[in-house]
Amino acid sequence: MADTSPRVHASRAPTLNDVAQLAGVSMATASKAVNGRAEVAEKTRRRVLAAASEIGFTPNGLAQSLVTGRTKTVGLLTSDLEGRFVLPILMGAEDAFGSGEISVLLCDARGDRIRENYHLKALLNRRVDGIIVVGRSTDPRNSLGQQLPVPVVYAYAPSDDPRDQSLAPDNRAGGRLAVEHLISVGRRRIVHITGDPGYAAAQDRAEGFHEGMAAAGLTPVDEVMFGSWTEGWGRDATAVLLQRHPDIDGFVCGSDQIARGALETLRDFGRSVPEDVAVIGYDNWEVLATNSRPELTSIDCTLQGLGRQAAKRIFEALDGAPVSGGTELFQPKLVIRGSTIASR
Amino acid sequence: MADTSPRVHASRAPTLNDVAQLAGVSMATASKAVNGRAEVAEKTRRRVLAAASEIGFTPNGLAQSLVTGRTKTVGLLTSDLEGRFVLPILMGAEDAFGSGEISVLLCDARGDRIRENYHLKALLNRRVDGIIVVGRSTDPRNSLGQQLPVPVVYAYAPSDDPRDQSLAPDNRAGGRLAVEHLISVGRRRIVHITGDPGYAAAQDRAEGFHEGMAAAGLTPVDEVMFGSWTEGWGRDATAVLLQRHPDIDGFVCGSDQIARGALETLRDFGRSVPEDVAVIGYDNWEVLATNSRPELTSIDCTLQGLGRQAAKRIFEALDGAPVSGGTELFQPKLVIRGSTIASR
DNA sequence: TAGCTGTCCGAAAGGCGTTTCGAAAGTTTT
DNA sequence: AAAACTTTCGAAACGCCTTTCGGACAGCTA
Numbered sequence: 142m143a144d145t146s147p148r149v150h151a152s153r154a155p156t157l158n159d160v161a162q163l164a165g166v167s168m169a170t171a172s173k174a175v176n177g178r179a180e181v182a183e184k185t186r187r188r189v190l191a192a193a194s195e196i197g198f199t200p201n202g203l204a205q206s207l208v209t210g211r212t213k214t215v216g217l218l219t220s221d222l223e224g225r226f227v228l229p230i231l232m233g234a235e236d237a238f239g240s241g242e243i244s245v246l247l248c249d250a251r252g253d254r255i256r257e258n259y260h261l262k263a264l265l266n267r268r269v270d271g272i273i274v275v276g277r278s279t280d281p282r283n284s285l286g287q288q289l290p291v292p293v294v295y296a297y298a299p300s301d302d303p304r305d306q307s308l309a310p311d312n313r314a315g316g317r318l319a320v321e322h323l324i325s326v327g328r329r330r331i332v333h334i335t336g337d338p339g340y341a342a343a344q345d346r347a348e349g350f351h352e353g354m355a356a357a358g359l360t361p362v363d364e365v366m367f368g369s370w371t372e373g374w375g376r377d378a379t380a381v382l383l384q385r386h387p388d389i390d391g392f393v394c395g396s397d398q399i400a401r402g403a404l405e406t407l408r409d410f411g412r413s414v415p416e417d418v419a420v421i422g423y424d425n426w427e428v429l430a431t432n433s434r435p436e437l438t439s440i441d442c443t444l445q446g447l448g449r450q451a452a453k454r455i456f457e458a459l460d461g462a463p464v465s466g467g468t469e470l471f472q473p474k475l476v477i478r479g480s481t482i483a484s485r
Numbered sequence: 486m487a488d489t490s491p492r493v494h495a496s497r498a499p500t501l502n503d504v505a506q507l508a509g510v511s512m513a514t515a516s517k518a519v520n521g522r523a524e525v526a527e528k529t530r531r532r533v534l535a536a537a538s539e540i541g542f543t544p545n546g547l548a549q550s551l552v553t554g555r556t557k558t559v560g561l562l563t564s565d566l567e568g569r570f571v572l573p574i575l576m577g578a579e580d581a582f583g584s585g586e587i588s589v590l591l592c593d594a595r596g597d598r599i600r601e602n603y604h605l606k607a608l609l610n611r612r613v614d615g616i617i618v619v620g621r622s623t624d625p626r627n628s629l630g631q632q633l634p635v636p637v638v639y640a641y642a643p644s645d646d647p648r649d650q651s652l653a654p655d656n657r658a659g660g661r662l663a664v665e666h667l668i669s670v671g672r673r674r675i676v677h678i679t680g681d682p683g684y685a686a687a688q689d690r691a692e693g694f695h696e697g698m699a700a701a702g703l704t705p706v707d708e709v710m711f712g713s714w715t716e717g718w719g720r721d722a723t724a725v726l727l728q729r730h731p732d733i734d735g736f737v738c739g740s741d742q743i744a745r746g747a748l749e750t751l752r753d754f755g756r757s758v759p760e761d762v763a764v765i766g767y768d769n770w771e772v773l774a775t776n777s778r779p780e781l782t783s784i785d786c787t788l789q790g791l792g793r794q795a796a797k798r799i800f801e802a803l804d805g806a807p808v809s810g811g812t813e814l815f816q817p818k819l820v821i822r823g824s825t826i827a828s829r
Numbered sequence: 830t831a832g833c834t835g836t837c838c839g840a841a842a843g844g845c846g847t848t849t850c851g852a853a854a855g856t857t858t859t
Numbered sequence: 860a861a862a863a864c865t866t867t868c869g870a871a872a873c874g875c876c877t878t879t880c881g882g883a884c885a886g887c888t889a
Contacts, residue, residue, distance in 0.1 A: 154634050199609055202612060203556070206547050207545075214611065223572075224571075228566075228567075228572075231591060232593055241603030244611060246588050247591040249579065256585070259585030262585060263586075265543055266543055266546040267546045267547070267558065290498055371776055372778075376778070398772075398776060405778075408753075432745075432746075433716070434720070
């Protein structure tokens with residue numbers, strides 16, 4: 142009597158053995174045929190492949206990994222709740238070796254050390270080929286230690302242990318890039334509003350800002366305004382600065398959120414952007430940058446490239462490349478929109 | 486001569502066999518001891534556990550999965566580039582069975598059918614226990630088909646095939662919840678601005694809006710304004726409405742972005758929020774909702790619960806629970822902030 | 830002491846592929 | 860037709876763990 146029960150998931154997934162039987166060859170031959178190895182006659186190969194596709198054979202990656210020692214999977218350990226940093230990095234890692242080649246296990250520790258440990262164990266238990274640790278700021282974070290059985294790369298937030306491999310955005314270069322752009326569009330009376338002074342990102346970007354100003358022979362109109370990474374701070378700081386120096390013509394902001402706040406206050410003050418004042422943000426967070434009026438020029442940290450590089454590093458280490466610790470800096474790039482140059 | 490070479494990753498990870506040898510028992514006993522099974526004397530168990538921790542044994546999940554048929558891993562297939570929807574869902578899925586119990590492979594298809602297929606193959610190859618498909622809007626998306634060897638659950642965007650299991654936010658309820666809240670804070674002259682009329686989310690929320698109004702015996706001040714899901718549209722539509730009906734006292738917006746735009750235009754028109762006009766958004770996207778002036782009351786889709794439920798569904802199906810197709814709707818909740826009620 | 834019950838442990842069979850190495854078959858050379 | 864290669868295939872070991880099932884031994888009863 143035919144089985145008429147509704148869909149049941151996979152009585153059993155077809156195995157290589159099934160394929161071999163159907164094709165009338167041994168498992169060894171079937172394996173070679175499926176994997177495109179040379180020592181199998183073309184005719185046999187076709188027979189095997191036909192059998193494989195007939196029963197819908199998919200090799201069992203678990204068994205493959207068990208024997209090859211590679212899972213082609215990396216773990217991404219993060220505390221970036223927003224996903225602002227981690228998603229571009231994930232996409233980069235996925236792409237590092239072509240589409241679908243490597244997969245990523247994403248674990249969100251939510252800033253909790255204990256949960257991070259659970260996730261770490263789960264990743265090792267699943268035998269990931271390596272781990273990318275993504276911090277939520279560019280401040281160094283504590284190392285996972287040197288004892289892990291797989292390569293670890295720290296991305297965005299470098300590790301505090303110089304023996305580890307870290308990849309981080311070059312915030313100094315970004316700050317400089319931002320101010321150079323404002324100067325290149327004719328601004329001279331420039332200020333810098335940024336976030337929490339306890340963040341390395343704030344300090345580094347400010348440093349780059351000063352460098353760029355000095356290189357052009359300019360002096361900032363006022364001290365750097367440190368505060369928080371919020372629109373509210375952007376609004377308040379902008380108001381203060383405009384009152385003190387009504388002739389400011391350029392704002393370098395430490396984040397897109399701060400820049401959004403600046404734009405709002407400039408509106409309130411009746412300044413038009415970019416004609417009277419140019420504003421540049423940082424992070425190139427699309428949803429913020431492209432929804433403002435005018436759209437926001439910003440510095441992009443090229444996180445996708447950073448993710449790609451992180452994945453490459455892991456597999457290099459696995460292939461025996463010498464591991465040199467330290468932090469590699471990634472160059473940011475400028476994304477120009479309407480807040481610094483009037484659209485045609 | 487001792488090997489003094491620098492850290493090399495895992496000469497070889499210790500296996501259960503190593504543990505057994507060290508403890509002087511068989512692999513079978515070692516396995517039972519490690520897994521806390523009963524048929525092993527307490528003394529022996531302690532000896533085995535000591536050996537295990539001495540050499541830092543971690544069971545090889547690949548081998549475990551090979552034999553148990555469960556990987557305790559689910560695939561999350563998405564095209565949500567922002568991560569706005571997928572990350573809460575991921576966190577929910579991770580948590581469904583306690584921390585670190587199940588892991589999630591996140592694949593971003595970037596809206597590309599071919600890439601989606603690659604990822605799908607990769608997931609099946611890794612023998613995930615199930616797949617959660619996350620769309621980027623609440624419109625039905627095409628089914629992955631009925632032929633997959635693992636349970637599939639569609640989240641956020643339901644499948645267009647009623648045989649599939651889908652979980653989606655109840656947008657009608659959300660629209661109604663929003664308008665009921667405005668009414669409860671004394672608003673009567675209410676309008677609705679929302680996004681692209683081609684989106685089911687826009688239509689459903691608008692329907693809920695009308696329901697809520699009718700239930701209170703009110704009539705909307707104007708037609709529903711359909712447009713796009715952007716701040717720009719929020720600004721423009723608000724301006725139009727205010728010109729037509731200067732006495733509007735409540736805006737129900739179809740997204741937080743639209744609401745942000747509305748707030749901005751209300752400022753331009755000199756209206757104060759929430760005193761003169763109350764504004765409510767949708768999605769409860771923190772970065773937008775908590776950075777506006779005033780902060781934005783919004784409707785939260787409780788996506789984390791949706792993710793948790795999706796994971797539960799997968800393992801239920803795996804355990805043989807009958808799979809009933811169709812879409813289960815998730816109730817949204819109201820998050821009150823300053824744009825509808827003056828903070829104390 | 831013989832017989833019985835219960836506790837604890839281990840041999841071995843899976844689970845699914847990959848790889849090595851030797852054997853068989855086919856082809857070419859003298 | 861015999862010898863010397865090539866080419867093609869398969870048996871078996873291996874990777875690491877779980878689970879079943881039978882055996883050994885201790886302790887108990889009659």
